[in-house]
Amino acid sequence: MASEAERAPRQRVAVIGAGAIGGTMAALLQAAGHDVTVTARGANLEAMREHGLRLRGGFGTHTAAVTALERLEEVPDVAILAVKATGTADALEANRGQLADVPLLVAQNGLYGERTAGRLLGHERVAGALSLIAANSLEPGVVTVTAANPTIVGGAEGERFAALLGEVMPIERTADLEGSQWTKLLINMVNAIPAIVGHPVQDVIGDPGLRRVMVASMRECARVGLASGVRFQPMQRLSPLLVRLLAWAPHRVAQQVPLRIRARMGEVPNLGSTQQSIRRGQPTEVDMINGAVVEAAARAGREAPVNAALVELVHEVERSGRFLPASVVRQLA
Numbered sequence: 621m622a623s624e625a626e627r628a629p630r631q632r633v634a635v636i637g638a639g640a641i642g643g644t645m646a647a648l649l650q651a652a653g654h655d656v657t658v659t660a661r662g663a664n665l666e667a668m669r670e671h672g673l674r675l676r677g678g679f680g681t682h683t684a685a686v687t688a689l690e691r692l693e694e695v696p697d698v699a700i701l702a703v704k705a706t707g708t709a710d711a712l713e714a715n716r717g718q719l720a721d722v723p724l725l726v727a728q729n730g731l732y733g734e735r736t737a738g739r740l741l742g743h744e745r746v747a748g749a750l751s752l753i754a755a756n757s758l759e760p761g762v763v764t765v766t767a768a769n770p771t772i773v774g775g776a777e778g779e780r781f782a783a784l785l786g787e788v789m790p791i792e793r794t795a796d797l798e799g800s801q802w803t804k805l806l807i808n809m810v811n812a813i814p815a816i817v818g819h820p821v822q823d824v825i826g827d828p829g830l831r832r833v834m835v836a837s838m839r840e841c842a843r844v845g846l847a848s849g850v851r852f853q854p855m856q857r858l859s860p861l862l863v864r865l866l867a868w869a870p871h872r873v874a875q876q877v878p879l880r881i882r883a884r885m886g887e888v889p890n891l892g893s894t895q896q897s898i899r900r901g902q903p904t905e906v907d908m909i910n911g912a913v914v915e916a917a918a919r920a921g922r923e924a925p926v927n928a929a930l931v932e933l934v935h936e937v938e939r940s941g942r943f944l945p946a947s948v949v950r951q952l953a
């Protein structure tokens with residue numbers, strides 16, 4: 621993190637979508653002295669207006685006095701987009717007039733979120749952030765960080781945002797955002813099964829039968845990425861060599877990948893962002909995560925049957941609002 625002398629001058633920062641990740645960034649930036657405006661809606665907006673934005677957990681406790689609006693009213697110096705990828709188009713459309721030429725950091729899972737945002741806004745002053753933080757936003761106005769891990773930043777405006785966020789949280793730079801997005805996509809293969817069975821990520825990884833299916837989905841992701849020419853970038857302790865091992869080594873070796881991810885997650889139960897969407901009755905990003913592997917497989921003339929099945933099962937849980945027995949997942953691999 622930056623020293624006092626290295627700190628950037630106070631900036632007007634807009635955070636579009638102050639949920640788990642956006643709320644964490646907004647609260648920490650406000651605590652560091654920046655002038656932070658967030659956009660939100662419903663009970664979350666009301667709670668932040670009434671009580672401030674309350675941060676708990678791994679980055680400490682802070683109630684941030686942010687300006688909370690439904691949509692931006694002024695042009696900020698920089699903006700962070702932290703809505704789920706399913707909400708990008710609506711959120712940018714609502715704030716188009718204020719974001720015309722403003723550097724924008726897209727903090728999302730999945731592939732190419734910054735390119736999508738740049739295309740929708742008609743400029744290329746964009747960067748991408750891949751958050752290894754685990755955070756919950758299940759109570760209006762409150763964000764709880766359960767694992768205060770680093771965030772990886774890259775893209776055209778990467779340096780600017782790495783400097784800004786580096787003031788308040790651990791940041792790593794990537795020169796190959798796409799390669800890092802793929803590594804994060806591989807890590808996000810931990811999301812779908814917890815969302816199907818309704819258990820924390822750590823418990824799912826601890827279940828040998830569910831872990832086997834998770835490894836199979838990771839293997840598909842690794843093989844499809846490698847076949848598509850992706851250069852997986854190192855992330856946490858997931859090295860390019862380990863990605864190759866994951867793709868081809870026997871299960872007993874490959875399972876080290878989810879086990880290492882679990883070790884980094886800490887003890888506090890982590891639902892994962894996909895299960896949080898389900899619990900809030902909202903659409904998930906599964907089409908942009910497991911679905912992205914299925915799409916990339918099709919482009920490469922391959923198949924990704926385990927990911928295709930997981931996409932279907934997550935959609936089934938979205939529709940019914942009922943988690944499924946673990947046996948339904950265990951039979952996939």
Ligand SMILES: NC(=O)C1=CN([C@@H]2O[C@H](COP(=O)(O)OP(=O)(O)OC[C@H]3O[C@@H](n4cnc5c(N)ncnc54)[C@H](OP(=O)(O)O)[C@@H]3O)[C@@H](O)[C@H]2O)C=CC1
Nearest residue numbers: 637639640641659660703707711728729751754755757893
């Ligand atoms: N949570 C986590 O631990 C992690 C999440 N991520 C990724 O970060 C990204 C953000 O996820 P996360 O923070 O969990 O998501 P959340 O759903 O917690 O936060 C998104 C917030 O944006 C709000 N929102 C959506 N559309 C609009 C809009 N048009 N105007 C204003 N507010 C809007 C949502 O409100 P509403 O609830 O009303 O829809 C919600 O409060 C995702 O891509 C996720 O995959 C990455 C790493 C970890």
Ligand SMILES: CC(C)(CO)C(=O)C(=O)O
Nearest residue numbers: 752753754890892893894
């Ligand atoms: C890394 C992980 C699993 C942290 O929760 C995440 O990215 C998510 O929840 O989407």
